[in-house]
Amino acid sequence: MFENLSSKITTAMRTLKGKGRITDVNVASTVKEIRKALMDADVNYKVAKEITDRIKDEAMGQQILIAVDPGQMLVKIVHEELVKLMGSSVQAINLKPDPAVVLIAGLQGSGKTTFSGKLAQYLKKSGRNVLLVACDIYRPAAIDQLKVLGEQVGVDVYAEPENKNAIEIAQNAMAYGRKMGKRVIIVDTAGRLAVDEAMMNEIAAVKDAIKPSEILFVVDSMTGQDAVNTAKTFNDRLNFDGVVLTKLDGDARGGAALSIRHIVDKPIKFISTGEKMDALDQFYPDRMASRILGMGDVLSLVERAQMAFDEEESERINKKIRQNQFTFEDFYAQLQQIKKMGNLKDLMGMVPGMSQAVKDVDVPDDAFKSIEAIIQSMTPKERQKPEILDMSRKKRIATGSGTSVTELNNLLKQFDGMRKMMRMMNNVQDGKMKMPNMKNLMKR
Known part of the structure; x- marks a missing residue:
């Protein structure tokens, strides 16, 4: 929803990056672009003018610290004004009296x-x-x-x-x-x-x-x-x-x-x-x-994850990862949990720095559809032990899922890499991560 506004405000504030100090000229130019961005986004004119006037007054009244450049200082000011515009603090729904x-x-x-x-x-x-x-x-x-x-x-x-x-x-x-x-x-x-x-x-x-x-x-x-x-x-x-x-x-x-x-x-x-x-x-x-x-919005991302992922199920999965027993059955269950968190593009936008990267990218809600189809076309034994998949089995799975053997091979390769990465991360958490043998690395 706010991708265009975000892009235009970010572009406007780039004009101050690299400047040694805040002046009447560069602040006026930047604030003018911010006001234009707000109005282009359909913000009420009086509201846009009021907020940008406050940004300008606040910016001109700031003593810029040596460690903070003008661009960073303006980001802080604009952030504070946007928070004020939208209400300053979270307001909970009133659920009293009972009922x-x-x-x-x-x-x-x-x-x-x-x-x-x-x-x-x-x-x-x-x-x-x-x-x-x-x-x-x-x-x-x-x-x-x-x-x-x-x-x-x-x-x-x-x-x-x-x-x-x-x-x-x-x-x-x-x-x-x-x-x-x-x-x-x-x-x-x-x-x-x-x-x-x-x-x-x-x-x-x-x-x-x-x-x-x-x-x-x-x-x-x-x-x-x-x-x-x-x-x-x-x-x-x-x-x-x-x-x-x-x-x-x-x-x-x-x-x-x-x-x-x-x-x-x-x-x-x-x-x-x-x-x-x-x-x-x-x-x-x-x-x-x-x-x-x-x-970004990491706190909301974490809250969505906490609501979507069952704690006991997560512990069970972690145990299986540590024991190198993570299967396609577990992977499929995790996909369903991720889907519960909401729109994928919206989730990616919550990651700091990602909102601009994905703004022009089409991320469909059914992005996992082909992966789910492949897993569902496997037998229970094949999901438990993907290493038994020979060419005959692969062709059957590809036909049943409406995909190709190449897509299946890519998924198998990615799944194997994911299992290795998960195992490594668990070893780090358990304090079991060992330093590589430097002599062996030198020989390669």
Whole structure:
């Protein structure tokens, strides 16, 4: 989403690299390019001007340390201002009292229903008993969609398909949720193609009837400046508690999303990428600022890995690696864990220095498809002992997986190299790494 903005800001700040000191001229030139980058990314003009004026004032007031060049100092200043723009600190969702009631609002097509399912899974993972409520009585198949998502994440869904009164449905759902001991009740409401009085009256009435502990406004990050105007209209009527940015994996400019926090003075609480139910992250302004400046987001990457990888399974795999017993069965299981972490390109962008390297590279979600097909075409014995693969077996596997013998041989070679590397890394961790025999190396 923010690849173009990241690229342009990085390019703008390169003009200060190699300069001996900060001057009126080089700061003014750099800040002008940063403002242009923000506006090109669809950041509200007033917001772009305000942030760049602060950057300029801050830069001119800095005493540059001998060990820090002007370019590095400006990166620090821009990072701090981007963090302020997006809210300074992380804001958690309010889940008190018990049961907590979360009302989901937004326009049609913004991703409310999908987000409701993602939030249900997110909260379920933290040990909460969640109920989803279908209060979208207008959109065809909205109730069915929520039921499918509820089944997918293992959460109950309350619905009254024949009832066309959203307020009654919401009130009945509250009574049902309390009776069933639900700790969090998530209410998915109807959206419209545009803001209209009937929609605002209905959702305001639902709010008054159920008195939610949290109201989240879901906005499509690809909408542009209309998203800012819509957010303001909803906030005037509902006084919502936080914003959810969806479709951050899209290719829109994304700057409008950065403007929302400043315009409505409400925190961004979640960001959503993709359709998968686990593609939801709590929003951290400092981490997003780092990603925009191409500095990566290692903390979010680690958190995703911790959520995706089972600790006992990881220990079992480590034990097998140490004993040189890592098989294609284990490799396949690890691939499934990696896929749970989300979009591959998004993950690569979290690695410092990688965001610009992969911005023009197409990394499909099914990048592991051919590898999975090859492994699935093997017999259990072949997965356990790939060394038994002769040409006859290889041809059978290649035919069964829709690949070639060459692709299979490449995978076998890479797998063998990976096992050796894993074994070496485990030896280092165990303190068993031995220095090579220098005499033998000299002879080669």
